[in-house]
Amino acid sequence: MRAVRYSEFGGPEVLHVAEVPVPEPGPGQIRVRVTASVLHPVDLMVRSGRFPAPLPAGLPYTPGWDVAGTVDAAGPSAGQFTAGDEVVGFSPWLRTTTGTHAEYVVLDAAWLALAPTGVPATEAATLPTNGLAAAQALDLLALPAGSSVLVTGAAGQVGGFLLALARSAGLHATGLAGAGDREFVESLGATFLARSETPTGTYDAVVDLAVAGPSLLNLVRDGGGWVAASPPLRPEPVRGIRTFALEVLPDGSRLSELVKLVTSGDIPLRVAGVYPFADAAAAHDRLASGGVRGGVVIVP
Structure with a gap:
């Protein structure tokens, strides 16, 4: 599968699209085929080498926290979702270094919720984190x-x-x-x-x-x-x-409550721009420029 990666710290130019193995879900995990993910300031901080704390794994990294996509496969004891379900969730990247700027990502089922009905994935992806x-x-x-x-x-x-x-x-x-x-x-x-x-x-x-x-x-x-x-x-x-x-934690149950508020129109979703993997560097530049009012979205 393709994923946005970097093997050294630096500016947006270190980003590239690489071929990496498709991850396999373990017990209690779901593999999601990614439709959209979102870029965060912390992604820029880590990429530049400025993150002040140790990380659980070393380079290379695939960035990305949020995901909106489709359930592709499930591991044992992850039965609340079925193949084809549209879901949203996020990876606690600083704890897992499992990035969502990839064609597939494996996450704990407990971190996911069914996506809001009728909402484009590029918008839904801005919700979880x-x-x-x-x-x-x-x-x-x-x-x-x-x-x-x-x-x-x-x-x-x-x-x-x-x-x-x-x-x-x-x-x-x-x-x-x-x-x-x-x-x-x-x-x-x-x-x-x-x-x-x-x-x-x-x-x-x-x-x-x-x-x-x-x-x-x-x-x-x-x-x-x-x-x-x-x-x-x-x-x-x-x-x-x-x-x-504030230390945001993944919580599929709480996320499901937020999805209901999106569906009812009580929570608006905002997108500042959508960038394909190949333009990941431009997405990083856009977020770094400041004044962004909405999610900077990455799509395969």
Whole structure:
């Protein structure tokens, strides 16, 4: 099968399309024929050699987390899906180094969910990692309906999902984003706040996706909540504020709930561009250029 690979760290030019063996599913695993996958900032960080932690396996790597595709084969004890089912899911790449920018990928069945009906795979592929990150951030906070939450980086991929989920949960969200993102933020029922402005007021919680920093802790009420974008950015608790760090985990059951919200129209899916394997370097350049509003999608 073909896969996007790199055998050395560097710029997008190290990417190439290689022939690699088709993976075989083991117990509890599903082989998915990939229709679409998505590029993430962490893919660029690893490719450039800038990822700060050890990885479980060495080069060469196939990048890619999300997948939308069709069940091709199942290992023993993976019976909840049948051949031909359209599914979505993601590989926790930093733990497995199993990349989805390939014609086939093997994932644990528990990481997959049936894909939203009638949604193109290029759109459905944008849901798993970022949608679950948003859902798990709100799960950590466990805010009751009517609570207020400030979301920085609100127009990004995780931020957009978070605003949509906040609306579904009956939360009052304020989205901090660029001036050109007002329409998008408000379309999700959130109050828009330009990032050029100094946030004021008091919130039950903050989800700091844009790494605005712990200076915003003074906006959180005593006993409120804070979610940082990654573990190293988690601030020390003060005034009884519960602080968490986002570490997205694959969860097929939770993903199935998000799929229902996509189908009902409560969660919008956004695609910034679609690139074939041969143009993977251009996809990396596009994401690195910044200001991307939607998933950068890779297709075989």
